[in-house]
Amino acid sequence: MTKIESWGRLSTPAHTLVTLSSVTNAPDIIANTRGPSLPYGNGRSYGDSCLNPSGTLWETRALDRLISFSSESGLLTCEPGVLLADIQRLLIPRGWTLPVTPGTQLITVGGAIANDVHGKNHHRHGSFCDHVTTLELARTDGKRLTCSKEHNTDWFAATAGGLGLTGVILSATIQLKTACGPWLTTESIPYHSLDEFFFLSDESESEWEHTVSWIDCTSQRGVRGIFMRGNPSPRRDIPEERPQKLSLPFIPPMSLVNRFSLPLFNSIYFHQQSKRTGIQIQHYKPFFYPLDSIKHWNRAYGRRGFYQYQSVVPRKHREDATAEMLNEIKRSGQGSMLAVLKTFGARQPPGLMSFPMEGVTLALDFPNRNTTTLKLFERLDAIIRAAHGRIYPAKDARMPRELFELGYPNLQKFQNFRDPGISSSLSRRLTGS
Template identity: 60%
Template sequence: MIPVSSWGRLSADSHHLLALNDPAKIPDLICNGRHPAIAHGMGRSYGDVCLNPDGVLWLTTGLDHFISFDSNTGRVACEAGVLLRDIQQLFIPLGWILPVTPGTQMVTVGGAIANDVHGKNHHQSGSFGDHVQRIKLLRTDGEIIECGPEDRPDWFSATVGGLGLTGLIVEAEIQLRPVSGPWLDVDTLPYDNLDEFFHLADSSEADWEHTVSWIDCISGSGRGMFMRGNPGDARPGPEPKNSKRTMPFVPPVSLVNQLSLRPFNMAYYHLKKWQSGRSIAHYQSFFYPLDNLLEWNRMYGPKGFFQYQSVVPRDVGQAAIQEMLKEIARSGDGSFLAVLKTFGDRQSAGMLSFPQQGVTLALDFPNHGERTHKLFERLDAIVREAAGRIYPAKDARMPRDLFEAGYPRLHEFLKYRDPGISSGLSRRLMGS
C-alpha cells in the first residue's frame, strides 16, 4: 500500500497501485479483480474523483502511445494516457490544435474525457467531449465497448463526464482543429464590478474565441481583469524558452492567508491594469499560466487546499455570484487564483458533464478545517437556491443532495456504471 494524494493534497490515503503499460495485458490485469478500482492518470483532479482509499488505482500514464493521425482531417487516435501537452507539442507545428483545453496541459486524454473538461471557449467550442469521436472502453467483466456520438451514443454520453465509472478508457479518437501557429492575439481589459464583467463577456462572445477573467474575490466590488483572445497569424519570433520553476518545499503554513491575500490581489490588479491592452501571447502562457510553476499546490501548506467551482444559470448568475463574493469577503478567506467566466448555450455531451449555460466561479481555499467547511455550506446554499451545480473534478466535500439536484440525469447514468469500479467520490456521492 502506497499513500496517494490528488492535486488538493487534502489526504494521503493508502492505495494498491497497478501500472497499466501494455494494452495486450490490461484485460488480465483489471478484469474480474477482487477489489474495485479506479483509473488514475496525472492526479490533477483536486478532490477524490481520482482516488480510491484503501483500494486499487489503475495507473494509466504508461498508456502513452499515439495510434494514428490523419493529416487531411486532423483526427488523432491515441491511448488514454497520452497527455494533452504531448498532443499540443506534436501537432501545433503541423497546423492542428486541441479545440478545447483546460487550465493545465498536464492532463491525460482519459482524464479529460472522464471529467469532460472545459476551457476558455465554451461559448464557441463546448467542452472536450464535443470533439471526441470514438472511445474504446474496457469493462471489468471483459466486455469491450466502442462508442461515439453516433455509435452507441448512450454509452458515449455516460462515459463523457462519467467520472471514470463506466469502465476503463483505453483509447480515444479526437478531432483537432486547424491553427496557423502557437500565437494568440490577446486583449486584456480591467473591470470595476460585475456589471462591467457581464457587459464584456456578452459583447466579446461573437468576435473572440477565448474569454476568461481573473477576479479579486475579496475586493467587495467584484473588480478584475478580463482577457479575451483569438488564434493569431503573427510570428513575433522564436517560441519562449522553458522557464519553469518549482515550488521547492511545503511551507509549515499556507502562503495564501489573510496577511498575504489582500496585498497580493491589490498589487496584481494594478500591475495587470497598467499592462492592459492588446498583445501577442504564446498558447502555453495564455492557456496554462500555472504550468510554469511546478508543484504550485505545495504553497497551501501541509493541510492542502480545496477548489470550489460552481456554475449558476445566467438569469440569476449576477446576483448569485455577487452573494458568493460577499460571503467570501466576509469570511476573510479567499484565493489568488479566482476565475470567473461564462458558459454558452450548449447542451453538454455527457450525462454528468459540468458545463451548463451560465456563469462559473472557481476559487482555491486553504484548508482551515471547520471554518472552511462552514464557508462552503454558505456557498452551497447560494448555488442550491440558484439551481446551479458543483464541478466533481474539483470537489472533495460536496453534499450528496446538492450533487443529486445539480445532475438530474444521475439516475439515467447509474445503469451504465461498472460494478468493478469505485472511487472516493462515487462512494461519497452515489453510495458505492
C-alpha cells in the same frame, strides 16, 4: 500499498497501484483485479474523484502512444495516458491544435474525457467531449465497447464526464482544429463591477474565441478584476522550448496564502495587470496555462492542502448569485488568489454528467482551514442550491450528496452504465458505491 494524494493535497490515502502498460494486456488485468478499482491518470483532479483509498488504482500514464493521425482531416487516435501537453507540443507545429483545453495541459486524455473538461471558449467550441468522435472502453466483466455519437451512443454519453466510473478508456479519437501557430492575439481589460464583467463577456462572444477573467474576491472597494480575451493569431514561428525553471521545492509548515498575503497579492496583481491593457501577441502557454510554469505550485497551501470550489449557476440567476457568493466570501475573511470568473454558452452537453450549463462559473482555491472553510462552503452551497446551479465533481472533496443529486438530474440514468467493479472515494461519498 502506496500513499497517493490528489492535487489539493487534503489527504494521502494508501492504494494498491497496478500499471497498465499495453492496451493488449490491459483488459485482462482489469477483469482480473479484485476489489473496488479506479483508472488513474496524472492525478490533477483537486478533490477525491481520482482516489480510491485502500483499493486499487490502475495507472494509465504508460498507455501514452499516439496510434494514428491524419494531417488532412485532423483526426487523432491515441491511448488514454497521453498528456494534452504532448498533443499540443507535437501537433501545433504541424498546423493542428486541441479545440478545447482546460487551465492545465498536464492532464491525460482519459482524464479530460472522464471529467469532460472545459476551457475559455465554451461559447464557441463547447467542452472536450464535444470533439471526441470515438472511444474504446474496457469493463471489469471482460467486455470491450466501442462508443461514439453514432454507435453505443448511450455509453458514450455516460462516459463523457462519467468520472472514470463506466470503465477504462483504452483509446480515443479526437477531432483537432486547424492552427496557424502557437500564438494568440489577446486583450486585457480591467473592470470594476459585475455589470461591467457581464457586459464584456456578452459583447466578446461573437468576436473572440477565448474569454475569461481573474477576479479579486478580497477587494473591499467593490468588485474588480481583469477581463482577458483572445483569438488565434496568424503568426507562425515556433519558439524554442525552454525548460521549466520555477518550482516550489518544499511544503511550508503553513499556507503562504493567508489573510496577510492575500489582499496584498491581489492588490498588486490588479494594479500591475491594469497597466498592461491593450492588444498584444501572446504565446498560448501563459494565456491558457499560467500555473503550469510553476512546478509543485500546489505546495504553497501548506501541509493541510487546499480546496477548490467551482460552481456554475444558470444565466437567469448569474448576477444575483455571483454577487451573493462574492459578498459571502468577503464576509468570511477568506479568499483566493486564483479566482476565475467566466461564462458558459448555450450548448447541449455531450455527457449525462457534464458540468457546464449556460450561465456563469466561479472557481476559487481556498487554503484548508478545517471547520472555518467548510462552514463557508455550506453558505456557498445554499446560494448554489437556490439558484439551481451545481458544483464541479472534478474539483470537489466535500459536496453534500443532496446537492449533487439536485445538480445532476441525469444521475439515476448514469448509474445504469456504471461498472460495478469501479469505485472512487467521491462515488462512495456521493452515491454510496
